[in-house]
Amino acid sequence: MALLSEDLYSKLAILGGDPLFKSPIHVGRPTIRNREQFLIRVNEILNRGWLTNNGPYVQEFERKAADYLDVRNFVAMCNGTTALEIAIRALGMHGEVVVPSFTFVATAHALQWQGIKPVFCDIDPRTHNLDPNEVRRRLSTRTTGIIGVHLWGRPCAIEELSQVALDHNQRLLFDASHAFGSSYRGRRVGGFGDAEVFSFHATKFLNTFEGGAVVTNNDDLAAAMRLMRNFGFSGFDNVVSLGINGKMSEVEAAMGLSNLADIDAVIEQNRDTYCRYRAALTGIPGLEVIAYDDNEDSNFQYVVCEIDSEATGILRDDIVEILHAEGVMARRYFYPGVHRMAPYRAEYSDSSRHLPGTEQLCQRVLCLPGGTAVDATEVDQISEIVRMVLRNGRTISNELRALRHEG
């Protein structure tokens, strides 16, 4: 580790010093538990010769995950994006659907991909989630649904959004990709709205390599989605509906089972990491580590900071560049906002007027490597650089400007 202290910012890697970490430390390193158990299951899969198509491990994963979430139906899928697409179709959404722009692009793609217009709605800058009052303003005669995203695992204003959906006869879907294990008013996320969607991508709190699920207490909806994820097949040769291939494979379910078995321990570890960062980064003007509700369950997968550049004297993007040079691969999720991405920006060129909260957050958010993949020493080292950079924000910012000018 290179030496860093408050007066040694000139030793920053970006200014010519040695990087703090030789190998990069990423946001989103997978959590892998019960490796032995997983490998035993992989062998069983190979011995059975049953690799996919609603195999025994997929069924076991569905049962155990449904129990954990306390929902009637857990329909496992090949990834979160396909799960969103299938849920959207099964719910009969069409025309326009209200979604946040401050989300991973898949939330909007799942609509646009099937010819449905995402209508971007602003978030509440305090919660980073859909603002229900703004949702009401974005509804039109063409709107058929609302998709709320439980960003960072912090549940949306579920009650208020449910009321909007009820008042305006809208379908309500939650993108719960980040929220496995989170609760809202004492109930696990999963049973709210018409359905909720999880992602089990490698980077997620619960990972199955790739994977996802739609969860619902509506049995008919679940039955329709089970058909859709398997080409619409109902038994041999009998195709009863339109469908695609949304199936989870056995090896993915085996990974899910191994990880699910240790979920409480993972939450504890994630919480320790998050709390350590929070303690180390408290009290720095212009920096806030977002809070999780002490009265609810959270998975603590994401360590999300908000940077106020005026107070710190340094831009969030400069901090990201400095951290990357040190081997800390901090991320700007979800920059620049979906409405500013190529497939959307032409049509949504005036959206910024409606999305001031989104625009602001896209310049402020910084995600640090969290979860089980960083240990206490690494958290302390990363926190130390962040503290040092922010405390010397204006000076470092000037140095960077001079460096770029020379370059």
Ligand code: T4K
């Ligand atoms: N809705 C929401 C709200 C979502 O956040 C997501 C996914 C979805 C829907 C769609 O679900 P899926 O269809 O993906 O199941 C990552 C993930 O690829 C994406 O799944 C996730 N959201 C998003 C928040 O994060 P990127 O562009 O950051 O991915 P990538 O490849 O840069 O991975 C991040 C870092 O993780 C890497 O720099 C290194 C590390 N990593 C990654 C992988 C894949 C590893 O260490 N090992 C690995 O195997 O989007």
